[in-house]
Amino acid sequence: AQSVTQPDIHITVSEGASLELRCNYSYGATPYLFWYVQSPGQGLQLLLKYFSGDTLVQGIKGFEAEFKRSQSSFNLRKPSVHWSDAAEYFCAVGARAGNNRKLIWGLGTSLAVNP
Amino acid sequence: GAGVSQSPSNKVTEKGKDVELRCDPISGHTALYWYRQSLGQGLEFLIYFQGNSAPDKSGLPSDRFSAERTGGSVSTLTIQRTQQEDSAVYLCASSLDEDTQYFGPGTRLTVL
Numbered sequence: 001a002q003s004v005t006q007p008d009i010h011i012t013v014s015e016g017a018s019l020e021l022r023c024n025y026s027y028g029a030t031p032y033l034f035w036y037v038q039s040p041g042q043g044l045q046l047l048l049k050y051f052s053g054d055t056l057v058q059g060i061k062g063f064e065a066e067f068k069r070s071q072s073s074f075n076l077r078k079p080s081v082h083w084s085d086a087a088e089y090f091c092a093v094g095a096r097a098g099n100n101r102k103l104i105w106g107l108g109t110s111l112a113v114n115p
Numbered sequence: 116g117a118g119v120s121q122s123p124s125n126k127v128t129e130k131g132k133d134v135e136l137r138c139d140p141i142s143g144h145t146a147l148y149w150y151r152q153s154l155g156q157g158l159e160f161l162i163y164f165q166g167n168s169a170p171d172k173s174g175l176p177s178d179r180f181s182a183e184r185t186g187g188s189v190s191t192l193t194i195q196r197t198q199q200e201d202s203a204v205y206l207c208a209s210s211l212d213e214d215t216q217y218f219g220p221g222t223r224l225t226v227l
Contacts, residue, residue, distance in 0.1 A: 034215070034216075036218075042220070043206065043218040043219055043220045043221055044158075044206070044208075044218040045218070046215060046216075046217070049215055090157065090158065102148070102160060102163050102171060103216065105157055105158045105160070106157065107156070107157035108157045
């Protein structure tokens with residue numbers, strides 16, 4: 001069955017520390033991969049996406065993610081976290097082909113940043 | 116350009132009443148999605164429209180929920196006979212064929 005797992009429900013890091021949020025997927029074909037961020041009281045904003053090509057993708061706000069096919073993972077990283085990064089982060093996967101482009105979503109990881 | 120807009124931003128209703136939530140997608144986007152997000156939860160897929168194809172209604176939780184998309188643009192999500200468990204934020208997103216979904220700010224529904 002198709003699924004997305006974000007193993008960490010909640011993570012707390014100190015400002016300036018590095019960050020890695022995990023995302024593992026189960027999908028029948030090579031997927032499209034996304035990370036979205038939802039700040040408190042806000043809608044979801046696209047951070048980055050992987051469609052093809054270089055497996056290390058750069059996104060907004062200094063985030064990057066690496067697609068590892070062998071591990072079925074698409075982990076999100078940031079070298080130095082800012083207090084404004086405190087938010088909910090969602091990983092999603094979608095089909096490369098076919099008519100139904102519905103995404104499969106993870107349950108999210110809540111990030112808290114200590115000053 | 117304009118992003119996805121949703122109205123109203125907040126809706127408070129009494130149990131048993133019907134509500135309509137509106138979504139205006141980005142102009143030219145062929146796909147439109149409705150999601151529900153309960154407090155502290157992830158996104159629950161409700162329904163998906165793609166062009167002129169029949170919508171994917173597989174996520175609608177009950178027959179009290181319905182949605183339509185007129186003229187391939189604006190969409191309305193209708194909840195009949197609302198229940199307290201329907202209280203949530205309802206999110207709309209639209210996309211072109213490349214699958215990147217762009218989200219609106221959501222409608223916060225409170226059923227008293």
